[in-house]
Amino acid sequence: MKPSLRYVPLFLVSAGLIAILGALIQKTRSIDTTNIQQINGQLRELKQVDATWNLDILRSKIGINKNYDQVTTPLQWLQKNQPILMAEVKQADVTAIKQAADELKTAINEKISLVDRFKMQNALLKNSLRFLPTAVGQLRDQVEAVNLSADSTVSNNATTPSLPKTFSPNLTKLEVTANEMLTELLKYNLAPDEAIKTRVTGLLDSLTAEPSSKYPEQIQTQVNMIVNHARTILKQKESEDQVLTSIEQVPITARIDHLGAQFEQGFNLALQEKDKWRLALVSYSGALLLLLALAMFAVWRSYRSLDQANASLEQRVDERTRDLSTALGNLRESQLQLVQSEKMASLGQMVAGVAHEINTPLAYVKGGLEILNARMKDVDTLVNATSNLMTLMTKDIEGDEEAHEQQLAEQFASVQDLSSSFIETEAVSEIKGLLGDGLHGIGQISEIVSNLKDFSRLDRARVAEFNVNDGVKSTLKIAHHIVKHRRIEQQLGQLPSILCSPSQINQVLLNLITNACQATSDQEGVVTIITQATEQGVSIQVKDNGSGIAPEHLSKIFDPFFTTKKVGEGTGLGLSIVQRIIKEHGGEISIDSKLGVGTCFTILLPREYQAESNQEFNELSLGEAA
Amino acid sequence: MSTHLVCSWLRQRLLVSATSLVLSSVVLGSSAVVIAAGTPLVGEPISPLPTLDSLQLDPKKIKLGERLFQDTRFSKDNSTACISCHNLDKGGADGRKNSIGVRQQLGTINTPTIFNSGLNFHQFWDGRSDSLEDQVDKVVHNPHELDMNWDDLVKILKSDANLVADFNAAYPQEGLQAANIQNALASYERSLLTPSRFDRHLLGDAKALDQDELKGYQLFKDYGCVACHQGVNVGGNMFQKFGVMDDYFAKRGSVTEADFGRFNVTKQEADKFVFKVPSLRNVALTAPYFHDGSTDTLNAAVDVMFRHQLGRTASDEDKRLIVKFLNTLTGENLGGKS
Numbered sequence: 032m033k034p035s036l037r038y039v040p041l042f043l044v045s046a047g048l049i050a051i052l053g054a055l056i057q058k059t060r061s062i063d064t065t066n067i068q069q070i071n072g073q074l075r076e077l078k079q080v081d082a083t084w085n086l087d088i089l090r091s092k093i094g095i096n097k098n099y100d101q102v103t104t105p106l107q108w109l110q111k112n113q114p115i116l117m118a119e120v121k122q123a124d125v126t127a128i129k130q131a132a133d134e135l136k137t138a139i140n141e142k143i144s145l146v147d148r149f150k151m152q153n154a155l156l157k158n159s160l161r162f163l164p165t166a167v168g169q170l171r172d173q174v175e176a177v178n179l180s181a182d183s184t185v186s187n188n189a190t191t192p193s194l195p196k197t198f199s200p201n202l203t204k205l206e207v208t209a210n211e212m213l214t215e216l217l218k219y220n221l222a223p224d225e226a227i228k229t230r231v232t233g234l235l236d237s238l239t240a241e242p243s244s245k246y247p248e249q250i251q252t253q254v255n256m257i258v259n260h261a262r263t264i265l266k267q268k269e270s271e272d273q274v275l276t277s278i279e280q281v282p283i284t285a286r287i288d289h290l291g292a293q294f295e296q297g298f299n300l301a302l303q304e305k306d307k308w309r310l311a312l313v314s315y316s317g318a319l320l321l322l323l324a325l326a327m328f329a330v331w332r333s334y335r336s337l338d339q340a341n342a343s344l345e346q347r348v349d350e351r352t353r354d355l356s357t358a359l360g361n362l363r364e365s366q367l368q369l370v371q372s373e374k375m376a377s378l379g380q381m382v383a384g385v386a387h388e389i390n391t392p393l394a395y396v397k398g399g400l401e402i403l404n405a406r407m408k409d410v411d412t413l414v415n416a417t418s419n420l421m422t423l424m425t426k427d428i429e430g431d432e433e434a435h436e437q438q439l440a441e442q443f444a445s446v447q448d449l450s451s452s453f454i455e456t457e458a459v460s461e462i463k464g465l466l467g468d469g470l471h472g473i474g475q476i477s478e479i480v481s482n483l484k485d486f487s488r489l490d491r492a493r494v495a496e497f498n499v500n501d502g503v504k505s506t507l508k509i510a511h512h513i514v515k516h517r518r519i520e521q522q523l524g525q526l527p528s529i530l531c532s533p534s535q536i537n538q539v540l541l542n543l544i545t546n547a548c549q550a551t552s553d554q555e556g557v558v559t560i561i562t563q564a565t566e567q568g569v570s571i572q573v574k575d576n577g578s579g580i581a582p583e584h585l586s587k588i589f590d591p592f593f594t595t596k597k598v599g600e601g602t603g604l605g606l607s608i609v610q611r612i613i614k615e616h617g618g619e620i621s622i623d624s625k626l627g628v629g630t631c632f633t634i635l636l637p638r639e640y641q642a643e644s645n646q647e648f649n650e651l652s653l654g655e656a657a
Numbered sequence: 658m659s660t661h662l663v664c665s666w667l668r669q670r671l672l673v674s675a676t677s678l679v680l681s682s683v684v685l686g687s688s689a690v691v692i693a694a695g696t697p698l699v700g701e702p703i704s705p706l707p708t709l710d711s712l713q714l715d716p717k718k719i720k721l722g723e724r725l726f727q728d729t730r731f732s733k734d735n736s737t738a739c740i741s742c743h744n745l746d747k748g749g750a751d752g753r754k755n756s757i758g759v760r761q762q763l764g765t766i767n768t769p770t771i772f773n774s775g776l777n778f779h780q781f782w783d784g785r786s787d788s789l790e791d792q793v794d795k796v797v798h799n800p801h802e803l804d805m806n807w808d809d810l811v812k813i814l815k816s817d818a819n820l821v822a823d824f825n826a827a828y829p830q831e832g833l834q835a836a837n838i839q840n841a842l843a844s845y846e847r848s849l850l851t852p853s854r855f856d857r858h859l860l861g862d863a864k865a866l867d868q869d870e871l872k873g874y875q876l877f878k879d880y881g882c883v884a885c886h887q888g889v890n891v892g893g894n895m896f897q898k899f900g901v902m903d904d905y906f907a908k909r910g911s912v913t914e915a916d917f918g919r920f921n922v923t924k925q926e927a928d929k930f931v932f933k934v935p936s937l938r939n940v941a942l943t944a945p946y947f948h949d950g951s952t953d954t955l956n957a958a959v960d961v962m963f964r965h966q967l968g969r970t971a972s973d974e975d976k977r978l979i980v981k982f983l984n985t986l987t988g989e990n991l992g993g994k995s
Binding site: 155259260 | 700702704788880881889894896901927
């Protein structure tokens with residue numbers, strides 16, 4: 032899993048926790064009291080408007096208001112403010128509030144339509160009330176006019192139909208009835224009363240009781256108009272009172288209060304809700320804090336264990352280091368042992384060669400000495416015979432002279448035989464030759480030992496001025512038993528002395544020459560050693576015309592323990608050590624080889640030895656082991 | 658009129674700036690001089706028109722509404738605009754019995770004047786709209802009138818970059834949309850106030866009316882016309898049954914649905930034949946009369962009213978004087994409106 036992916040669940044959980052916290056904070060955000068205040072303000076204002084409205088209705092009824100504009104103004108207020116209130120209701124989104132608002136709206140609409148009705152009725156009522164006294168007055172005028180004309184008719188023309196005469200009392204009665212009706216109706220208008228109404232109705236009935244033909248047409252029309260208006264007054268007054276009662280009964284104030292209460296309740300509920308959420312927020316925050324504390328504790332603990340782990344890690348590192356250094360020590364030891372065994376192997380080879388070289392002179396020294404030892408018997412016999420003759424000759428003759436003489440002659444003859452055979456066999460010169468041979472042999476052995484000492488330079492300082500050409504010569508001598516069957520071509524140039532470890536350079540030369548010899552055959556083997564002075568120091572080339580090295584082996588040729596020889600014949604460390612020695616000297620070694628053509632090792636050594644006091648290097652030096 | 662202006666200006670002044678007492682007293686002093694020239698009449702059933710300034714309308718919206726008022730794109734066949742029926746040269750109406758709407762359809766009712774319509778408590782004869790905005794909506798949708806719908810209309814008008822820019826200027830928040838078209842038209846209509854000689858009379862101009870006209874006004878009050886035709890708009894603030902004292906429709910015959918008036922809105926029996934009392938401002942210009950346009954002359958209309966509404970008769974002289982008074986309600990500067 033990618034590291035970024037690994038953190039996704041953690042991130043999601045954190046985001047979730049924060050989101051919950053945000054939601055809780057949102058839920059507990061303090062309620063906008065301006066809102067409820069605004070609503071309350073508006074409801075109060077509506078109440079005020081309603082109260083003024085009621086007052087204006089009454090004013091219109093009484094006639095203080097000269098027109099209905101004031102009764103209409105609440106509509107403008109409602110048109111402007113009702114949508115605002117309704118928006119608040121919609122925003123509150125509480126069923127009870129909506130219901131209360133709808134009820135209020137219904138009440139307001141009811142009142143509006145009642146007020147419309149009131150205006151209609153009030154206008155008619157006012158109109159009729161205003162006109163009725165005029166109408167009754169007009170009736171009186173008309174009746175008077177009729178009576179006057181009747182009188183004049185009577186006085187002027189007795190034969191004319193007496194009809195108008197019959198009018199007179201009836202007309203007067205009609206006028207009285209109309210007047211009475213007017214009075215009662217005005218009373219009724221001021222204080223509506225069922226009894227008065229009955230009386231008015233009765234009077235109206237009596238006004239219309241007479242057949243229309245009874246009065247002059249003009250009076251009849253007037254009476255009808257009066258009755259019409261009077262009935263209108265009765266009707267409108269009654270229904271106006273009903274409408275006003277209905278208007279009074281429209282429960283606008285109650286509904287406003289109810290709506291206000293619902294808003295209040297909603298507000299309180301919201302407050303309670305908010306308190307709940309606040310509690311939830313506090314709890315949640317507490318839980319979060321606890322979680323945080325736990326997390327911090329966990330972090331602290333893991334830090335502590337990390338510290339401990341660090342401490343133990345150091346310990347373990349120490350242990351491991353100790354183990355490793357022990358292992359390294361062991362490895363070094365075994366490596367040293369290996370190196371040692373390589374040294375021993377080289378030494379063994381050398382010792383074998385040296386022993387062979389010493390063996391030959393030793394054999395003929397021994398042979399000569401054995402022959403000498405055999406010859407010593409004849410010498411001993413001659414010496415004894417000669418000694419006996421000398422004794423006989425010098426001894427006093429005490430007895431038989433002749434015996435003596437005889438004895439003497441015999442002795443003489445014996446000595447003579449012995450010495451003549453000695454001379455005849457040239458024994459002395461033979462002994463001299465044997466001794467010379469023995470001395471020559473010993474001289475050869477002595478030379479070998481001297482070369483060995485030269486090679487290993489046991490007697491010299493570890494780092495010294497050294498001529499590589501001397502090293503080549505010394506090595507060839509040491510390796511005589513190996514190189515004697517090969518043709519060795521030496522192309523040794525004029526070389527400057529270089530500062531180096533001679534024993535190690537000799538070891539390198541011995542190894543390379545030995546390898547070259549081993550790679551070539553007895554009959555055709557040619558090993559060429561070329562030394563040249565270079566700008567930096569010297570170059571040494573050891574070339575052979577042997578079997579060459581397979582390309583796949585070429586890269587591993589300097590690897591430790593790499594060998595193509597049979598097990599037990601080589602350690603595989605030879606060239607590895609060679610490379611190390613050259614490197615320690617600040618030089619370079621390269622190899623060029625073709626299968627079946629030959630191999631050439633090229634060494635470049637600087638003039639100045641890189642004076643590194645390398646322990647391993649020193650340990651590896653052959654000289655110390657030798 | 659001027660005193661009214663000064664008073665309202667003073668009120669605003671006091672409300673808005675509430676400047677120093679000294680300044681206020683100076684203003685009061687100057688207004689006192691104006692009042693001395695003519696004292697507004699008190700206790701009259703008819704009130705003078707408000708000033709345009711007191712309505713605090715946005716001139717940009719008025720201008721925009723004026724443009725829309727003449728825009729025939731409001732009708733489906735691009736033939737009819739608001740102004741087609743509410744011709745300002747014809748008293749804010751069209752002088753026809755029934756108006757002609759989209760596709761030359763004959764309307765069902767007589768067109769009321771657009772002048773001072775903002776002062777009516779409801780719109781239409783039956784009062785089915787509470788506001789001018791709503792009135793616009795209903796006329797636009799009416800298949801006999803404009804037969805349009807807002808989606809199409811807004812789409813059409815939006816192709817007019819000039820108009821869109823003007824809407825954005827007048828309504829920075831929403832720009833060109835149905836509600837603002839309605840509001841712009843309503844704003845323009847509200848601005849169509851027609852101060853008359855009678856208003857001057859109410860404001861104290863003693864020379865505004867001649868003797869006949871003053872007598873006519875007195876008769877108007879005495880006969881009870883003023884019971885319904887009162888208030889700032891000389892009507893327009895209440896409903897009344899047509900034919901209270903005498904059945905109008907029985908005499909006229911062939912009752913149509915439009916004759917039911919308010920009943921069509923409330924469905925209450927008591928509202929049958931009930932109509933909004935029309936304003937009498939500019940009444941001399943808006944013949945024919947009544948919701949059915951049945952009466953061609955003002956004299957005849959006054960007759961109808963006497964018979965059916967007042968339930969009484971009047972002398973020809975009185976009626977002549979009343980008509981003279983009604984003529985004083987005509988706006989003095991209608992030329993500026995049209």
